[in-house]
Structures are given as structure tokens and as C-alpha cells.
Amino acid sequence: MTGHVIVITSGKGGVGKTTTSANIGTALAKAGNKVVLIDTDIGLRNLDLLLGLENRIVYTIVDVVEERCKLKQALVKDKKNPNLSLLAAAQTRDKTSVSQEQLKDICDQLKKKYDFILVDCPAGIEQGFQNAVAGASEAIVVTTPEMSAVRDADRIIGLLEAKEEIESYKLLLNRVRPNLIESNDMMSVEDVVEILSAELIGVIPEDTGIITSTNKGEPIVNDETSLAGQAYRNVARRIMGEDVPFLDLTQPKGFMAKIKNLFTKLKGKV
Amino acid sequence: MKDLFANLYNKVLSFFHQAENKDRESAKDVACNRLKLVLMQDRTNLSPAIMDRMRQELIDLLSKYLELDKELLDLNFEQEDEQMALMLSIPVIRAKEEAEILALLEEEDNEKENNDEEEETSENEEDDESENDDSDDASEIADESEEDSEDAEDSETPVESDSENEDSEEDIEK
Numbered sequence: 308m309t310g311h312v313i314v315i316t317s318g319k320g321g322v323g324k325t326t327t328s329a330n331i332g333t334a335l336a337k338a339g340n341k342v343v344l345i346d347t348d349i350g351l352r353n354l355d356l357l358l359g360l361e362n363r364i365v366y367t368i369v370d371v372v373e374e375r376c377k378l379k380q381a382l383v384k385d386k387k388n389p390n391l392s393l394l395a396a397a398q399t400r401d402k403t404s405v406s407q408e409q410l411k412d413i414c415d416q417l418k419k420k421y422d423f424i425l426v427d428c429p430a431g432i433e434q435g436f437q438n439a440v441a442g443a444s445e446a447i448v449v450t451t452p453e454m455s456a457v458r459d460a461d462r463i464i465g466l467l468e469a470k471e472e473i474e475s476y477k478l479l480l481n482r483v484r485p486n487l488i489e490s491n492d493m494m495s496v497e498d499v500v501e502i503l504s505a506e507l508i509g510v511i512p513e514d515t516g517i518i519t520s521t522n523k524g525e526p527i528v529n530d531e532t533s534l535a536g537q538a539y540r541n542v543a544r545r546i547m548g549e550d551v552p553f554l555d556l557t558q559p560k561g562f563m564a565k566i567k568n569l570f571t572k573l574k575g576k577v
Numbered sequence: 578m579k580d581l582f583a584n585l586y587n588k589v590l591s592f593f594h595q596a597e598n599k600d601r602e603s604a605k606d607v608a609c610n611r612l613k614l615v616l617m618q619d620r621t622n623l624s625p626a627i628m629d630r631m632r633q634e635l636i637d638l639l640s641k642y643l644e645l646d647k648e649l650l651d652l653n654f655e656q657e658d659e660q661m662a663l664m665l666s667i668p669v670i671r672a673k674e675e676a677e678i679l680a681l682l683e684e685e686d687n688e689k690e691n692n693d694e695e696e697e698t699s700e701n702e703e704d705d706e707s708e709n710d711d712s713d714d715a716s717e718i719a720d721e722s723e724e725d726s727e728d729a730e731d732s733e734t735p736v737e738s739d740s741e742n743e744d745s746e747e748d749i750e751k
Contacts, residue, residue, distance in 0.1 A: 454608050454611065454612050454615075457612055458612065458615060458616065458619065461616050461619060461620070462619065465620070488605070491603035491604065491605045491606070492603065492604045492605060493604070493605060493608075494605050494608050494609060494612075495605070498605065498609050502609065502612055502613060502616065504655050
């Protein structure tokens with residue numbers, strides 16, 4: 308079997324790459340796929356925290372490439388879902404500890420046994436990015452509807468286009484705030500898609516639940532009532548090839564909005 | 578009495594419309610426009626000054642054949658697979674009369690006879706132009722337009738059109 312190797316990247320930091328990796332990985336595993344998450348942010352590892360696995364890590368990716376352990380030994384199984392494993396980054400080393408060839412080799416080995424290998428990419432466009440992308444054939448570009456994040460996403464898309472190994476890339480728009488879009492204070496999903504002219508794979512609403520879920524070390528896809536969790540589960544289904552419509556994020560109108568509407572209508576008649 | 582009510586009504590109305598003042602450009606539009614501009618520079622590595630010049634020269638060139646709404650000109654580079662495409666969109670107010678165009682062309686180039694294009698082809702030229710441009714390296718275009726501005730030969734290549742259009746600038750001034 309040959310699994311899919313998908314790199315999750317963004318250029319800009321803080322847009323939700325790691326949150327996205329943890330949630331999509333968990334959702335894919337819950338749907339019955341065998342999934343490995345690779346944290347390539349060596350020196351600044353966080354994926355273990357988001358999954359609540361920080362106390363279980365014995366070996367890291369650097370131990371694997373320096374042959375202190377076998378690849379299989381370094382894979383940490385998730386607490387709840389045995390289908391999900393994490394290959395953690397080393398915290399006390401830097402990006403030069405692993406080469407592009409070594410990462411490609413790890414991905415090649417893993418894709419023989421797993422359905423999906425998600426590579427969580429560090430911020431930036433330097434070696435960390437080059438390493439993360441090396442073994443992947445697909446990419447998810449995470450961005451938010453903010454100018455700096457969109458600009459960096461455009462740069463990343465340019466770099467991905469130049470890579471022969473990357474067969475396709477899709478856009479994931481994170482931290483969308485429907486009320487700000489409605490008041491024309493934030494770029495809409497359509498605006499960002501048009502500007503980047505990229506195919507969309509998911510729209511995730513801003514959700515305070517993300518903070519609590521991170522604090523607890525439990526991905527929000529496990530929360531059946533969360534809208535962001537629902538949006539991430541939909542992304543996972545799209546990755547699996549299903550055709551899932553995008554969520555309607557427009558909020559129900561409040562009292563003031565209704566009055567405003569009434570006046571707008573009246574104005575038309577006068 | 579009627580005035581008083583109208584006044585009151587307007588005041589209440591303006592209170593509810595404070596948040597969405599439609600005359601003012603929204604934050605979203607500002608963001609979109611700034612982003613489009615900065616991405617155009619990022620994608621081409623052209624400086625804003627060069628971009629402005631290219632934009633101006635394109636307007637001048639096309640203005641010979643068409644009356645355009647220059648305010649609404651939208652120039653953008655888009656990445657499509659490995660090819661970069663120049664997307665140019667300008668609302669056309671009207672196509673100029675053939676005689677009008679010919680007079681202008683004759684004026685700017687007396688010696689050459691090979692520039693009697695019809696007004697239909699001038700519209701096509703808009704497309705040709707953008708297609709030709711995207712196959713070229715964008716920075717090349719900028720260079721060429723400066724270098725080739727002296728020697729005018731055929732009016733068919735985009736490089737040539739650029740050079741002619743410096744002449745047309747003078748014409749418009751006259």
C-alpha cells in the first residue's frame with residue numbers, strides 16, 4: 308500500500324498549522340485510517356502538547372535519523388486512538404539535525420504501512436520548510452483572512468509550485484470570523500480564494516473552544532458540539548475523497564441587525 | 578411639521594447606519610486592494626515605480642483604440658501552474674471611430690503604412706497583449722520598453738506597441 312504524504316504549511320507562524328495537523332490527523336484516524344503525524348518543527352515542538360502526548364515521548368525524529376532507535380520505536384501511539392501515532396520533534400536540537408533526504412526516507416518508509424502521513428511544517432521558508440516538504444506529494448496551505456498571512460501563503464504557494472514532488476496543494480482558511488466578514492471588516496473566504504487563486508479544502512471558524520482544547524491536550528474534533536471541530540472533520544472527509552459541502556458560518560441575526568434591516572427597507576420606500 | 582418628522586427620521590436612520598457607512602471604503606476593501614498590489618510586486622519582483630509605468634503605458638497604448646475607464650483599470654498577475662498570467666481588465670466606455678484611430682495613427686507615424694488596424698482587432702490586441710506578456714519574463718518587458726522606445730518598426734509585437742505608445746503620450750499632450 309502507498310499512503311498519502313501531506314505537508315501542512317503556511318509560511319507565517321501562528322495561523323494554526325499545528326492545530327490543523329492535530330485535528331485533521333485525529334479526524335482521519337477516527338474515520339478508521341492509519342495515520343502518522345510528524346512534527347518537523349525541531350527545537351520548537353508543540354504537536355505533542357496539542358495531542359496530550361508530551362509525557363510519553365521517549366525517542367524523537369533526531370534519534371531516528373541518528374540511529375539511536377528504530378523508526379517504529381519512536382512512534383508514540385495516541386491515548387484514545389490506536390490508529391494515530393506521533394513522530395515527535397527533538398526539542399533540544401535545531402533544524403539542521405535532519406536533512407531533506409532523511410525526512411524523505413522516513414516518509415517513504417511510513418507510507419508503506421500507513422494511509423496518511425501528515426507533516427507539520429515549521430513557520431518560515433528556510434531549511435525547516437524545505438525538509439518538511441521533501442517527502443510530501445500533497446500540501447495543505449493554512450492561512451487566515453489577514454493580509455500578512457495571505458501574503459505569506461502566496462509566497463509558500465509560489466515555492467510549492469516550483470517543487471516537482473508536490474502534485475497538488477489546497478488552501479485551508481483558518482480563524483474565520485463571520486461577524487467581521489458580514490460587517491465588511493475582514494476579507495471574506497471568496498476574497499482570499501480569489502487573491503490566491505487556489506482550491507479550498509476547508510474553512511474553519513474562529514472558536515474559543517480551540518484554546519480550552521489545547522489546554523486539555525485534546526483536539527477539538529473530539530468535541531461533537533464544536534463548529535470548528537465539525538469543520539475539521541469535514542476537511543478530513545474531503546481528504547478521504549468525499550464531496551462535502553462547506554459549512555454555512557453566517558450567524559443568526561441579532562436584535563439590532565433586525566432593526567437595522569427594517570430601517571433599510573423603510574428607507575427604500577420613502 | 579412634515580420637515581420635523583423627516584428630520585427626526587433621518588437622525589434615527591443615520592444612527593443605525595453609523596457602523597456601515599457606505600461612502601467610506603470598508604476595511605475589507607482596503608485590505609484586498611493593498612494585498613493585490615503587494616502580491617503583484619511579490620510575484621514579479623517589479624518595483625512599484627516600474628509597475629506604475631507599465632500600467633500607464635498599457636493605458637496609453639489601449640487608449641489609442643478604445644475609450645477606457647482608466648479609474649477602474651485592474652492589473653494583476655496570477656500564477657497558473659508554472660505559468661504566470663497577466664490579467665488586465667478595463668471597462669471600455671466605447672470603441673473609437675475607425676477614422677479617429679486612423680488619424681491618430683497617421684499622425685504619430687507618417688512613414689509607415691502598415692498600421693491600419695480596424696477597431697475590432699484593437700480589442701483582440703488587448704487579449705494578445707496579455708498573452709504575449711505572460712510568456713515573457715515580466716522584468717524583460719520593463720527593460721524592453723525602455724530600450725526599444727526609439728526604434729519603431731512593425732506595430733504588431735508587444736514590444737513595439739510599448740514603444741509607439743511613448744509617442745502617443747506626446748500626441749495626447751498636443
